[in-house]
Amino acid sequence: MASEAFKDAQERVNQLPAKPSNDHLLQLYALFKQASVGDVTTERPGGFDFKGNAKWDAWKKIEGTSASDAEAQYVSLVNELEG
Template identity: 55%
Template structure:
């Protein structure tokens, strides 16, 4: 299966986990997904009152310079680990 197909399947699997992953896991998934699908951050950092937006932006910005392919593979691996530990609905 091609990496893009694995990436898309992992994204679908994450939406069907039995329970919500930890905030750290969610931020990691978000950052890897954005880096794998968009690339480096291309927006301004949210304002000081948007705590959730800033956390997501900072997580994504932490992946700056990582190739899309590497981010996709890490996302697939992270999703697989979550599916193994939490399970699917």
Template identity: 50%
Template sequence: MGLKEEFEEYAEKAKQLPENTSNDDKLILYGLFKQATVGNVNTSRPGMFNMRDRAKWDAWKAIEGKTQEEAMNDYITKVKQLQEAASS
């Protein structure tokens, strides 16, 4: 299985993470997913009254410069960590 297929598999698994997954972890996954699928941030930062989208944008911006392959690998690793934490 190639990296892209494995990434897509773990993107599906991420949807089944428990409800109590922290917002910080969700933001990390969001940033890695966007970097892996889109690349560097290509939009302007949302306004200060749009806190949710602003946090998501910041999470994506924080990993700017990672290659798409690095982001895919990091995403897979993070989902595995969260799955292990949820099952223990």
């Protein structure tokens, strides 16, 4: 079950003062997926799906992170990006 802080951060991420860098966007995606789904279980996308590959790789990199740790890291990153 998602924490209130995680739910709040999901809403605040859409109102950031500046668009996050691609690295931050990938990190946010990976942490969100890890917190809400768990470890990646799908096949890596095909070779020409560069965006899909980047997202899959970012998620795969944090494999094994618990949902609560991923939530906490997501909230921390959103707080950091708010400045």
